Amino acid sequence: MTKDIVFGQYYPASSFIHKLDPRLKLFAVLVFIVSVFLCDIFYAYAACYAFLLIVILVSRVPILSVLKTIKAVLFIVFLTAVLNIFFYKEGNVFWEWEFLRITDEGLLYAAKMALRIIFLVVSTSMLTFTSTPMALTDGMESIMKPLKIIRFPVHDVAVIMSTALRFIPTLLEEVNKIVMAQKARGAHFDNGGLVKRAKALLPVLIPLFVSTFRRADELALALDARCYNATPNRTKMKPLHFSWRDLVAFFCLAAFLTIIILLKLGFFGLV
Amino acid sequence: MSIVIENLSFTYGKKSPFEKKALSDVSFTVNDGEFVGIVGSTGSGKSTLIQHLNGLIKLTSGKITVDGIDLSARKPDLQKLRKKIGMLFQYPEYQLFAETVLADVKFGPKNFGAKDEEAEKMAEEAIKMVGLDFEEIKDRSPIDISGGQKRRVAVAGVLAYKPDILILDEPTAGLDPTGKRDMLDLISSLRSSGAVKTVIMVSHNMDEIAEYADRVIALSNGRLVSDSSTEEFFYDSDVESLNLALPHAVYITKKLAEKGIDLSAKPLSLSEFNEALRRKLSLGEGGAL
Numbered sequence: 257m258t259k260d261i262v263f264g265q266y267y268p269a270s271s272f273i274h275k276l277d278p279r280l281k282l283f284a285v286l287v288f289i290v291s292v293f294l295c296d297i298f299y300a301y302a303a304c305y306a307f308l309l310i311v312i313l314v315s316r317v318p319i320l321s322v323l324k325t326i327k328a329v330l331f332i333v334f335l336t337a338v339l340n341i342f343f344y345k346e347g348n349v350f351w352e353w354e355f356l357r358i359t360d361e362g363l364l365y366a367a368k369m370a371l372r373i374i375f376l377v378v379s380t381s382m383l384t385f386t387s388t389p390m391a392l393t394d395g396m397e398s399i400m401k402p403l404k405i406i407r408f409p410v411h412d413v414a415v416i417m418s419t420a421l422r423f424i425p426t427l428l429e430e431v432n433k434i435v436m437a438q439k440a441r442g443a444h445f446d447n448g449g450l451v452k453r454a455k456a457l458l459p460v461l462i463p464l465f466v467s468t469f470r471r472a473d474e475l476a477l478a479l480d481a482r483c484y485n486a487t488p489n490r491t492k493m494k495p496l497h498f499s500w501r502d503l504v505a506f507f508c509l510a511a512f513l514t515i516i517i518l519l520k521l522g523f524f525g526l527v
Numbered sequence: 528m529s530i531v532i533e534n535l536s537f538t539y540g541k542k543s544p545f546e547k548k549a550l551s552d553v554s555f556t557v558n559d560g561e562f563v564g565i566v567g568s569t570g571s572g573k574s575t576l577i578q579h580l581n582g583l584i585k586l587t588s589g590k591i592t593v594d595g596i597d598l599s600a601r602k603p604d605l606q607k608l609r610k611k612i613g614m615l616f617q618y619p620e621y622q623l624f625a626e627t628v629l630a631d632v633k634f635g636p637k638n639f640g641a642k643d644e645e646a647e648k649m650a651e652e653a654i655k656m657v658g659l660d661f662e663e664i665k666d667r668s669p670i671d672i673s674g675g676q677k678r679r680v681a682v683a684g685v686l687a688y689k690p691d692i693l694i695l696d697e698p699t700a701g702l703d704p705t706g707k708r709d710m711l712d713l714i715s716s717l718r719s720s721g722a723v724k725t726v727i728m729v730s731h732n733m734d735e736i737a738e739y740a741d742r743v744i745a746l747s748n749g750r751l752v753s754d755s756s757t758e759e760f761f762y763d764s765d766v767e768s769l770n771l772a773l774p775h776a777v778y779i780t781k782k783l784a785e786k787g788i789d790l791s792a793k794p795l796s797l798s799e800f801n802e803a804l805r806r807k808l809s810l811g812e813g814g815a816l
């Protein structure tokens with residue numbers, strides 16, 4: 257069982273955030289990302305930070321796991337910061353050499369850009385920490401429903417997406433098994449140049465493709481045998497619905513967005 | 528050539544919400560030339576245990592020594608270790624990948640440093656050893672041959688580099704009765720001919736274990752719960768409490784004993800049982816039952 261959920265980074269818990277409707281969470285991430293790009297003054301960043309911190313604390317996902325997601329993009333954050341520090345032209349110059357200069361505004365700008373990336377990564381990973389892949393596809397299917405008007409096969413796409421997601425852990429397990437079997441026969445995957453390494457992957461990729469096709473065939477047969485068809489009016493085992501929690505969360509989100517917009521408009525007289 | 532395992536413990540997904548203790552404090556020794564059966568219900572840790580033996584799972588707690596190679600060393604010589612141990616996984620036919628059977632069987636020897644010609648000779652020998660027609664099969668694609676043949680090719684792929692120890696994870700799963708019998712006969716003939724010395728076999732089929740193994744190691748929830756000779760295991764310990772079935776021969780013998788019919792023997796296979804029953808009925812060798 258456990259192997260079936262070890263995918264992405266879903267962190268099982270039953271917090272307020274976990275129980276929210278996935279549609280609301282998708283919407284909230286969108287709102288948060290827009291807010292981050294609306295930020296220009298320090299206080300706005302502080303508001304985003306506070307909002308995110310509250311979400312993390314309420315969700316009960318360990319801070320350490322959240323920090324790990326930042327580690328993955330640390331290089332990009334660092335690179336953006338460095339580029340911005342050296343190439344920002346305005347402001348009081350601290351240091352100058354050839355075409356490189358460091359200014360006070362440049363430093364500030366670099367810090368802001370770095371913060372933005374971190375906020376983006378952390379907010380999207382909070383989405384995946386607190387919602388199962390299944391819940392997310394259900395949510396997306398529901399959000400995409402209006403596209404049916406232009407004959408977009410929303411349900412089919414959702415089924416394809418959830419089937420693909422469902423099979424990722426299975427395939428990972430398969431890869432693991434094949435890698436072990438080839439290693440047992442003396443294969444090594446981690447030395448030699450790029451070409452050699454790519455070649456070493458063949459004994460893993462070929463059996464993986466073969467078994468993936470076999471699995472897909474079997475699944476299609478099994479679906480057919482049980483008279484599955486993607487009829488438009490299928491009901492769901494776990495229908496999504498809004499609860500009081502979603503209402504509370506929605507108002508919190510609205511309040512947050514209002515604060516960000518007011519800060520942007522200079523309403524509090526803060527700069 | 529002995530394998531010494533001391534206080535082996537292993538946890539999957541340590542420090543994650545999916546943490547799962549798969550082995551705890553397992554210790555035993557496998558001597559040179561033994562045929563050891565490993566049994567236990569689903570999820571008891573059998574596969575995890577054998578994957579430790581050739582370093583496919585990194586040792587995290589405890590000590591394993593295989594023929595003097597210490598796996599708890601900082602950098603054990605894994606290639607040397609893996610050449611000594613041939614490991615056949617569950618459904619090994621799904622790991623065939625090369626364009627031809629010959630190329631697939633050569634994969635092992637080549638990885639362990641054999642030259643092309645040498646590898647080809649080793650592959651030919653192995654393919655013949657598993658009872659396949661070398662000339663007929665060598666250029667066929669391993670994907671197009673029959674299921675039973677695939678399994679044999681997979682076994683050949685392991686035998687080709689001449690391991691001393693053969694470790695098998697459910698080698699008969701998914702084969703038909705004849706296929707099962709052939710596979711087991713192949714394994715026992717490999718041992719009697721000296722092609723491999725030691726055999727460790729994981730199986731859910733107690734009849735197979737009873738008939739072929741000299742010694743049985745039983746796991747339950749990651750713990751070693753029994754380590755004894757095959758006869759002792761099936762006749763003197765409470766096998767059913769481990770969620771395992773008794774082998775047919777043992778089951779009938781025990782039932783007969785309950786009814787007051789003592790065979791005064793401890794048969795482990797049906798042929799041994801027949802023999803004991805004949806003796807009991809004083810029919811003599813080969814007499815009709």
Ligand SMILES: Nc1ncnc2c1ncn2[C@@H]1O[C@H](COP(=O)(O)OP(=O)(O)OP(=O)(O)O)[C@@H](O)[C@H]1O
Pocket residue numbers: 257258259539540547548549567568569570571572573574575576
């Ligand atoms: N890659 C993995 N990640 C996480 N948990 C695992 C992994 N592999 C096995 N487990 C868990 O470890 C435990 C022992 O698994 P193992 O595969 O060793 O059992 P087994 O005795 O071989 O079972 P079976 O008879 O079904 O093959 C099980 O509870 C299993 O769910």
Ligand SMILES: [Mg+2]
Pocket residue numbers: 573574575696
């Ligand atoms: Mg297993």
